[in-house]
Amino acid sequence: MTTAALPSPVRIGLSRGVLELKAFFRERSAVVFTVAMPMILMLIFGTIFKGKVHDTNVDFRQYFAAGIIASGIMSTTFVSLGVAIAQERDDGTLKRLYGTPLPKAAYFIGKAVLALALSVLETAVLFVLGNVLFGLKPPSTPERWLTFAWVFVAGVVVCTLLGIAVSSVPRSGRGAAAVLNMPYLVLQFISGVYFPFDGLPSGVQQAGALFPLKWMSQGLRSALLPDTLLPAEPAHSWEHGRTGLVLAAWAVAGLALCLTTFRWKRRRDG
Amino acid sequence: MNDTAVRVRGLRKRYGDVDAVNGVDLDIFRGEVFALLGPNGAGKSTTVEILEGHRRRTGGDVSVLGADPGKPTREWRARLGIVLQTSNEQPELSVREIVRHFAGYYPRPRDVDEVIEAVGLTEKAGARLAQLSGGQRRRVDVALGIIGGPELLFLDEPTTGFDPDARRQFWRLIEGLAGGGTTILLTTHYLDEAEALADRVGVITGGRVLEVGSPMELGGRATATARVSWLGPEGRQSLETDSPTQVVAELSQKFDGEVPELTVARPTLEDIYLTMIGEGR
Secondary structure, eight states: OOOOOOOOHHHHHHHHHHHHHHHHHHHHHHHHHHHHHHHHHHHHHHHHOOOOTTOOOOOOHHHHHHHHHHHHHHIIIIIIIHHHHHHHTTHHHHHHTTTOOOOHHHHHHHHHHHHHHHHHHHHHHHHHOOOOOOOOOOSSSSSHHHHHHHHHHHHHHHHHHHHHHTTTTTSSSHHHHHHHHHHHHHHHHHHSSOOOGGSOHHHHHHHTTTSSHHHHHHHHHHHHOGGGGGGTTTSSSOOHHHHHHHHHHHHHHHHHHHHHHSSOGEEEOO | OOOEEEEEEEEEEEEEEEEEEEEEEEEEEEEEEEEEETTSSSSSSHHHHHTTTTOOEEEEEEEEBBOOOOOOOOOOOTEEEEEEEEEOOOOBBHHHHHHHHHTTTTSSSSOHHHHHTTTTTTTTTTTTTSOOOOHHHHHHHHHHHHHHHSSEEEETTTTTTTTHHHHHHHHHHHHHHTTTOEEEEEEOOOHHHHHOOEEEEEETTTTEEOOOOOOTTGGGGGSSSSEEEEETTTTEEEEESOOOOHHHHHHHHHHHHHSOOOEEEOOHHHHHHHHHHHHHH
């Protein structure tokens, strides 16, 4: 008996990505919730806050617009994926997949494709909104475009890996949204998304600086906002080296967590 | 090639202090339909899930298609088909989309449209899963289980919740697969289903296999006495006998023709099964 070769994980992974996108965009309520939530936040904060960031001539609304783009990335990756995977574990999707020759890597690739596509969409929508409402400008130099690109990609990678890893924490699919939204909400408030980071108490700053969202927000500000904002940044510099290091460390940790803690089955399925 | 698809010796599975499976021995031959029967909590599902590679065993030797299911590989998975109990995922995809997608997991999948036709969903191929009835969803599950062209197919209570007509149609589908040479391990609570489909049935209770035999022979059914019953002058009468034909002939003479409300019954598979699991407790 000759054995035909198994399809490669990358090929199956891309095919899963296409399927995930199709299923996602046909589920209209999910699309609206994922894309509209950060838009609504942007509108609300845009009507509440006015003026300049302290010691600078930068419009505060542009400051938090950059932060909301960063937290939008975390929403479409970390939160969406974490909840979706926990639900798929609960409803038997993962059990069915585990009974097929689907490799784990292909499943992850499919989720990553979905997360990347949603993040691009969300970022584009939020940027256009920030541009129209608050005059947020695109990166002004090729160098800043490059910064924007690597911060975006690193943010998507880190939060995707963490989303897959954290999906194993909730005990059921129903509890997943609550479990995932808690760290997301807390991080938004301690990472300088809605308030200038250096205005936070120093203990909160130190806690926020341990997590990726602070560095993603800062990185996007460095790409989208002028250097005149620097007096209001905690280190009075963009700290690109440190941003890269922190995100790389989280990527490694996230990958290790994914590979070691990912479960196809519910806890009670032992 | 080995003619045993599944070989189990001394299988044990322990949860805490309880042995859910306690020394199961089982042989399933290539090309046969084998039905595993047993009450809830008897160790039936645990045994099947160990064979599927979904659960780890505590002890014993298990070989499924020549490999240890405790160490599942992609190559081995590609030779199996598993139809789990109901699932509700991916309501927004169409039948053809999901079947075609799963075909991409396998080295030599069957033709997508042919499989959809085999499960009787050709007319629904373009419909989204959310629009299908429960029975139709179950057919999709089966389509996904057989799209890889499995040598061995696991069917876990496939017709639970079906109406009688849908069950008969489903049986014909399974018969077709068996006719094509697929080895099938079926678990079911319906004794008539086991009788209609299975070449052999095994009864499992208390974590052990009580007996294995053909549906006609299980539990001494073939040699069991028959019960002849009729309406006599003093009301309903009945007689246990090894020679029912002779009894009927005598009755016929006695009544000079038709015997009122005559029935001749051998124990059904269900009677035998209930007696067996009653003794096993």
